[in-house]
Amino acid sequence: MEAVQINITQAQKTRVSLSYLFYTFLKIGCVSFGGYMALVALMQKLMVDKDEVVDNEIILEGITVASLLPGPLAVNVVAYIGYRLKGKTGALVSMLGVLLPACTLMLLLSWVYFTYSYKVEWALIMQYVAGTVSAIILSAGLQLFKKEISKDHKKIALCVFTVVVISVINSYMVTIALIFIGAIAGFFMGGHKHAGISIGDIFKTGYKFKINTASILMGILVVNEALFLTNVYKNLNNILLKIGMVFSGISLSLFGGGYVMIPIMQSLFVKDLHWLTVQEFIDAIAFSQATPGPILVSSTFIGYKLAGIAGAILATVAMFAPSAILMIMVAKLFKKNKDHALVKNVVGGIKVVIIGLIISSALRIVFQLHLTPVIVIIPIIALILSYKYKINPVYLIIASISLGVLTKYI
Numbered sequence: 001m002e003a004v005q006i007n008i009t010q011a012q013k014t015r016v017s018l019s020y021l022f023y024t025f026l027k028i029g030c031v032s033f034g035g036y037m038a039l040v041a042l043m044q045k046l047m048v049d050k051d052e053v054v055d056n057e058i059i060l061e062g063i064t065v066a067s068l069l070p071g072p073l074a075v076n077v078v079a080y081i082g083y084r085l086k087g088k089t090g091a092l093v094s095m096l097g098v099l100l101p102a103c104t105l106m107l108l109l110s111w112v113y114f115t116y117s118y119k120v121e122w123a124l125i126m127q128y129v130a131g132t133v134s135a136i137i138l139s140a141g142l143q144l145f146k147k148e149i150s151k152d153h154k155k156i157a158l159c160v161f162t163v164v165v166i167s168v169i170n171s172y173m174v175t176i177a178l179i180f181i182g183a184i185a186g187f188f189m190g191g192h193k194h195a196g197i198s199i200g201d202i203f204k205t206g207y208k209f210k211i212n213t214a215s216i217l218m219g220i221l222v223v224n225e226a227l228f229l230t231n232v233y234k235n236l237n238n239i240l241l242k243i244g245m246v247f248s249g250i251s252l253s254l255f256g257g258g259y260v261m262i263p264i265m266q267s268l269f270v271k272d273l274h275w276l277t278v279q280e281f282i283d284a285i286a287f288s289q290a291t292p293g294p295i296l297v298s299s300t301f302i303g304y305k306l307a308g309i310a311g312a313i314l315a316t317v318a319m320f321a322p323s324a325i326l327m328i329m330v331a332k333l334f335k336k337n338k339d340h341a342l343v344k345n346v347v348g349g350i351k352v353v354i355i356g357l358i359i360s361s362a363l364r365i366v367f368q369l370h371l372t373p374v375i376v377i378i379p380i381i382a383l384i385l386s387y388k389y390k391i392n393p394v395y396l397i398i399a400s401i402s403l404g405v406l407t408k409y410i
Helices: 002-015 018-031 036-050 056-067 073-116 122-148 153-168 172-189 199-203 213-229 239-251 258-272 278-289 295-335 341-367 373-387 393-409
Strands: none
Touching: 018 036, 018 073, 036 056, 036 073, 056 073, 056 295, 073 278, 073 295, 122 278, 122 341, 122 373, 122 393, 153 172, 153 341, 172 258, 172 341, 213 239, 213 295, 239 258, 239 295, 258 278, 258 295, 258 341, 278 295, 278 393, 373 393
């Protein structure tokens, strides 16, 4: 039976070309509104049911690995599928295809925004959008809270602790510290037994380190991450070098997908680096929600403001490539340890902190708005539509933009 499975897998690889990967993921990238699970559903329909080039097990394996690693979940899963089918080149081509539609649209929106925004008083129009964005984020946080921690008093306490701490001390390093606290808490309060098992047991998999292009590249990323965490980037004068270091650092620092990165990016870009105003940051998140791609295509918007098209491309590559490289490198190691009790417990604790960060980011956006009766009502309606009726976020964003335009010009 095992030999048959190997032959089937080999046949699947033979049928898949790089052009197939590019155009398939390009099509998926054009219509994947609604988060990474929508993208996964499209992959399942096209690549499993229709074309039969992969099976469900490979997609589930990719989701499992991506959930435990930093960076955007959707793009990391795409990189994993591309890698399994056509190696490193397949991963690169697949990522390019799925990101191209959203990044192109974001680049166009960025040009329009920074060219005409002040002339059309965009900030006033986007007040409605900001309220809607906060509702969408809060809806995601509440859904995760209900699913993951609503019946566990210890996890509820950790989540509340996270919300309170990050609301009082909103900084990047505090957020990282909270994630580590979550990992430690998960180790002690996790429900999976790991008696007599040490962390070192996870790496006893027979993996042999080799000096090659991948290991050299990973070494560069590790050095970059160390420089990022020690704030060396603040001393750089070259804006492109600074963009590359900051976005690469973010890519390898943050777990839990796009929503958890929102409060950290806000703290970093608005408070620490002063690259964006509060309103510009909110608008960047709103635009990313209105594009058929991951929320982190907001990096394209930020890069464009700082250094034009070159900055947009560099910020986008730096945001998505490092975590995808890490995804590919640890896939084999994780496959042998995915059911390890210690891994499950640690990740369980991190998830609780992530949920707290998501909820706090939504509340922070609301409190930064100029509250009027209409601005208060819009997030409430959006929250009900998103949380209870599962309305696609893109429709809510488009509706709020339309309402802002109507209010301004009618």
